[in-house]
Amino acid sequence: MTRLLIADDSALMRKLLAEIFRAEGDFEIALARNGAEVLDLAATFRPDVVTLDVNMPVMDGLTCLSRLMIEAPCPVVMVSSLTRSAAEATLEALDLGAVDYVAKPEGTVSLSIDRIRPVLVEKVRQAAKVRLRKALRLKERVRHQIGSVENRSPRDAVPVPTVQRPRTSAARPQANAGEPDGLVLIGASTGGPQALETILSGLPEDLPWPVLIAQHMPATFTGIFAQRLDRLCRLAVVEVDRPRPLEPACAYVARGDADMVVARRPSGLIVLPVPASPSFVWHPSVDRLAQSTLQHLGASRLLGVLLTGMGNDGAQSLARIAAEGGRTIAEAEETAVVWGMPGELTRRGGAGQVIPLQDIAAAIIREVMPHAAGQKRP
Template structure:
């Protein structure tokens, strides 16, 4: 079907500010997304979704009456629909945004400002991309499903393994699941690149720190990481691996141009690691839209490392894993129940 005859993505825009509804609606319409309804509070949002059955909802969090959080819960209980949270919350208040994901929202985006700035075209492009990505999400996927029986740990792990995990839409819950199941005995050095606004990656790191035996923190320029530690790429900056010495990696943050319209980009971290790390290296690509991670996995394979990708059945958006697999860049494809076991298999002495 040609782009001209394809059915347009249909959206409901929810915000208590009339001005903000106009801003968001105009941004979406300019990209051919049909805004079928607007709502100024959570109750009206639930009714609009029930009536119009859109492909995607953009949802404000704080609204009078029924909040965005409660609206998400009601929509997912009555008319399950992919929801993108538009949040102005950051820092300590970012918890409310992550709670929206816990209640069923697919992803979130920093609410665009109304002022005209030099950076607005980039923000508009990113918002449209986020809306289209969320609209394609498979709501049957549940990253919080009961964990499978723990994998039998190998007799010995390889020394100083590095694991790079890349994810986008639908990724936060999967990353939490993988890290919660990754054995601390593996003593891996883990780098996480999650496409996420810069105001939220610090809180994401804190959440991850609470779900795993690994010590997790947000990456800073010049940070070093050793076994049993995780660095989360800072939003708005590329995470690069600069050197390896004494069992530790040193990383740097750069403001180089976005790749695949994102920063941090998974490819940047993976290719710099492939060029720098001489010890065992594993690349992992999880759910997300686009092709970020494909070239990175290819570099890791060329450097003698191993690669893993999430399967279609358990991916909210099977874009990045599909592209990587089609390019021949993936050694192992696994469902969410087996992802940690697959990673363990790449960093143990039992690998084939």
Template sequence: MAVKVLVVDDSSFFRRRVSEIINQDPEMEVIGTANNGKEAIAQTAALKPDVITMDIEMPVLDGISAVKKIMESNPTPILMFSSLTHAGASATLDALEAGALDFLPKKFEDIARDKEEATRLLQQKVKEIGRRRISRFNRPRPATPTASAPIRSSTVTQPDRSFSTRQFEPKAPEADFRASGKKYQLVAIGTSTGGPVALQNILTQLPANFPHPILLIQHMPAAFTPAFASRLNSLCKIQVKEAENGDMLRPGVAYLAPGGKQMLVEGRGSGQKLKVFEDDSPRVTYKPSVDITFASAAKSYGDGVLAVVLTGMGADGREGARMLKQAGSKIWAQDEKSCVVYGMPQAVANAGLAEASIALGDVAMRISREVGCG
């Protein structure tokens, strides 16, 4: 069955362009278009698409408002299109918080090497989130969160469509989980599609006295990572910052790898610092790359790393996790039910590298207990 797509944009040229790219793939079909958020809401109710592509800036009703209303009435996986500006990044993060699952730059060639790769990337993202919806998404249950008390997801058979942190239900700590007693020096987390909301869910639950530095590797354009780090820092008890070259790693600080660059750990003992650099290699697909950061952590910290691979397409993180495992570090993966896309955690799990597969709502609690502060 083809993935049914609704294309929403106020530009007739862009609607036509996106529709042509989607219809080139026999596994997808554009079943309708809309030129503003109000039309998108009506078309979603009438056509029941499997996935929606949505612009942010539109007349009558903007994309963020449309996402919120669609998630309230007819929850549907949504891929946002955004400009590569600070304002565009902030708006995209608002859309993800409202319930959108993923995003691409409006000029999505900006994060691809050529037109053909850009076409494949758009097709892949639409199919991934559309297929997940067909197989396992259902209507979300209402929740009433508060800004002062982050809410965690429950382990349910069918997770919420929106994957918004605001729709995670409170869950009692797992009585059967016991810390291993292993000593750590670093926590490293790698993710891609669905990662912004997953990272927010985890990091907002960590205590201010978290005893180790945290490395965050999120596949994201360069224009987005400063806004994302700033947002996380404003919400979390720990400090979150975009990593800079030469940063000394400090306990209770999370360092987000800058988009378009690589982040390495250098040094041993108690003097580790970060090397952040431009990577022009055509052989490296992801910038930042989970594999590259994990591999450097294995060299610097040996068996002292707790690494977690979260939701995301592809297999980035598998080989870095292999190096960490060989050095004696511990690897966890997010479980399939709570992932937006199970690709990255599945690659780690299928390679026999993950010691546990964990629901998103349990990750923060388990990390805290495992490192001795929960």
């Protein structure tokens, strides 16, 4: 049996979520009304996984999560509404150590809860299998053990620095300045936001290839996520909410609940949002992005990177890139929150390199900027 702790200030939401998991037949369930109760139950119930609301009385979800990851680390899935403030809080929760998130259904909850049932159950099951990294919040855990973390807020525990760097006009999407030599395609799902922060913050401001990112995420989240990355990174980062020319030193985040494709115009290559296709299971679709890119560029001009995530999105198309002479990178199992997507690429024989997260930015630089990296590209 999987021990699941459900935390929500709404009695109706607690009841509906509990019914979903009781119907599965293999969950032992405890309920909490606020963050303080979560911390008490973490010590007595010892959950394998927690679903955590953001807005709760007595102790809110972020404060609870911050303390939980220090006092009794366990996998957490955030269950939050689709508001801007909730999206910002959810992204902060991922930085604090949450494994994943599920957006609450809009409208009458009792009538619309079934819409999130399959994805909620799957994400909780996957989260329960996650082994939290031993280094997660290690410094804060040590401080807590010696009694020096009293009154620390979540924002104190995980500062989000802003990269200070000059921004020239060339660092922003603009009119075509010549077609880039190649493109970097990155796909991610569960655990992806933190992984993308790690990689993009390690890339230089003069990266000559544009970076295209398909991160499975709702539309409410992707704009805020792109803004967050833009503050953290030397590259200019934008959400693709309209057609944009592809420029060096820029990263393009696919808009959520849609797909992103590459197209050619008289002025050069562009990237644009398109309605989500039912032919693809996950959105924004990594496979659809890669397939559209291959229509306009040869595989030898592509570098595909597949990061942590459930399922197999991107594996087929990146394996094709590798087979046709392109380069591919799969995140290693040791650092992936869920080794579904990169694992599938590896099993298909399509991973040119299988390397841990902290080494991927350097690998991208070696592939895209061989002279700057001091060595030749294979």
